[in-house]
Amino acid sequence: MKVKQKIFALVISIAALTMTALPVNAQEAETAPTQTCGGADTAIISCTQSSQGNDPENNGVWGVLLIALNIMTAGVGIAAVGGIVWGAIMYTSAGDSAEQVKKAKEVIRNVILGLVAYGLMYLVLNYLIPGGVFE
Numbered sequence: 001m002k003v004k005q006k007i008f009a010l011v012i013s014i015a016a017l018t019m020t021a022l023p024v025n026a027q028e029a030e031t032a033p034t035q036t037c038g039g040a041d042t043a044i045i046s047c048t049q050s051s052q053g054n055d056p057e058n059n060g061v062w063g064v065l066l067i068a069l070n071i072m073t074a075g076v077g078i079a080a081v082g083g084i085v086w087g088a089i090m091y092t093s094a095g096d097s098a099e100q101v102k103k104a105k106e107v108i109r110n111v112i113l114g115l116v117a118y119g120l121m122y123l124v125l126n127y128l129i130p131g132g133v134f135e
């Protein structure tokens with residue numbers, strides 16, 4: 001097997017283990033509290049969120065925004081770990097190839113710069129929005 005094939009097999013194995021590590025209990029799914037908002041069943045956003053007054057945190061859009069930001073934060077974390085692992089594999093398998101070592105260092109540097117940029121975005125959002133975005 002080539003290195004790319006081994007990495008692909010490893011990623012597929014981790015994804016399969018992750019999916020099987022989160023069993024769905026049918027009984028819990030049946031008893032999970034569902035709400036109806038506007039005639040549609042919802043389980044993520046509370047129906048009590050309404051735009052009363054000028055408080056944006058009681059708005060359904062605010063709830064969706066928080067969910068989207070949490071998903072993006074998780075995606076950035078997963079992508080960063082994947083990038084570091086990819087750069088480490090490139091660096092480890094470089095052997096005597098100075099060009100591959102240079103590419104591996106560049107990948108790791110870019111991942112770190114991306115994490116710093118995301119962290120700065122997080123700080124700016126929490127500074128600009130009163131009370132912060134993330135609770």
